[in-house]
Amino acid sequence: MLSNKKRVFWEALLLTLVVFILGMLLGTAFEGAKMEKVNQYYVKSEISLMDILALNYLAETQESDCKVLVESNLALADKVYEEAYLLEKYEESGKLSENLKLAHQKYDILRTFLWINQMKISDKCKGGIDSVVYLYEFEPDDLVKKATQGVWSKILFDLKQEKGNGVILIPIAINNELASLDALLDKFEISDFPAIIINEKEIITELSSVEDLKNYLG
């Protein structure tokens, strides 16, 4: 009887380990597949950015079409914005590894690059589209901040829906320890977040509605 009892304890342990290890392996593979998808998107976005940078370089050395520069930057910004949404959903469901969070950091570098490029294009091509840079904290503990950021995201989404190609929207998480981004934040003297920078001129740290935001646009 005693050996029978002991056998059940060991059998249960063995079964639990098998199910658990299988579950963890499947879970890791599942998250890995999502990471792979995000990576593919990222590589494509990176290629697009490189292309735009090359175009910019070309624009500096010879006469080029502002329309092409603006449109290609806008298209990439829109693409990255949609990918950010997908990445956010994946991050929420990523529990076993930190890879998806690293992907977020990579995207933030890309978006910072995109912002720098947008500033360059704005200098070169006056009277183009409005640029809206949304600076927020990634995964804040403070619920007030989290809720505020959620509502600001909705307002900006509504603005983008309404203005379409008239606005380039670049959301960037500020707490990813990126030297280039930190330098930009110093330049604009922003220390309170969330914040919105419109056309590199207006800095908004209090936002009441989408209508309020529209007043700052050109």
Add this chain to the structure above:
Amino acid sequence: MEFLTIVFLVYSFIAFYFLFMFLLLYVHNKEHFFDYPKPERQYSLSIVIPCYNEEEHIEQTIQSLLNSEYKRLKKIIVVDDCSTDNSFEIIQKFAKRYPRVMAVQTPKNTGNAAGAKNYGAKFVETELIGFTDADSYPDKDAIDKVVGFFNEPNVGAVTSSIFVKKRDKFIERLQTVEYKVITFTRKFLEFLDAVHVTPGPLAIYRKTAFEDVGRFDEKNLTEDIDITWHLQVKRWKVKMSIPSYVYTVVPDTIKDWIKQRNRWNIGGLQTINKYKKYFFRKSGMLGNFIMPFFVLSWITGLVGISILFYRLSRRFIFEFLSAKYSVGAQAALLTLRDINLTPNVLIFFGIALFAMGLSFTLIALVNARDKKEKRYKQTGVLTLAFYTIFYLLAYPLLLVFSIYKFLKREISW
């Protein structure tokens, strides 16, 4: 990995382990599940019924024992614990009519069932001594299906399947499911020599074992848990007879239910405190399985409910703030983008555990069916869903309340 993810994974591991253990025990022992040994001889038996203000039920309890088919049921000792209603008059009426029935009264109210049980035990001179609560009704063949276990000389106590008598109210139907799961689980524990309670509705003890452990502890609110642990310490075996049925009246209001569960919890805490020195010591299954199982289930319950509350309260505050700011900014309260249908591995673990838990409950309901089952309304999906999702969640909540009372020494029946 986040701290809460690690906690969830540890939880899942523990839950999987015990569910697998019970399912393996079921697979290995299902042929012997309903077995009960035939008695090698007819053991003499007395049954003690502690009674306090039970005028509504005592008559039927005595009658159900008088109807017992067990030939050597010598005495039915009904102990009135100074009731303030007509209980003692009813008992005396039975004593006058039936020589087997003995009406006794405690000199003063003992304040708990253990006191009345010990008082009644003084009048017992038989080999076996049984106890039945004054609101419980053993079937006529219930005792016959118990006594055979005493063929083994080291068996100190045998317990029965307890079913709910009245199943009209929703709370009674929830307890019907619960009692069946408890009955089913207790039989599994018997296969491990780890029965941890011999409940009041019907438990029969070998008189020598009963005396060996010094009778019931009158300071303990759950004397039936205490005596079983004491029997385990003294290396007496405790058995469970599934085919022996006893029907009991359960609380039919939430207030009474809370009161009863609070008493069970405080009694459990008293027992753990009393036997803590046996934790993982040489005390057989008590220290090596019963106590760790008991304590672990409580700790996991408490930690689980704390995390659940933490998550729910944060979620609630966040949703409230989001709604408030959204209304202020004239933004949509909920958009399609807010809905995340991307599953994660923890959800899969959760679903697997829920499915296994539900299967276990269903197996228990199918196996722990009593003869009178057809008389009652079948357990509905709503009852089962409520039991699985909400009823079980109430256990750790009540435990918090009980621990508070225990620490404040508010210990009363």
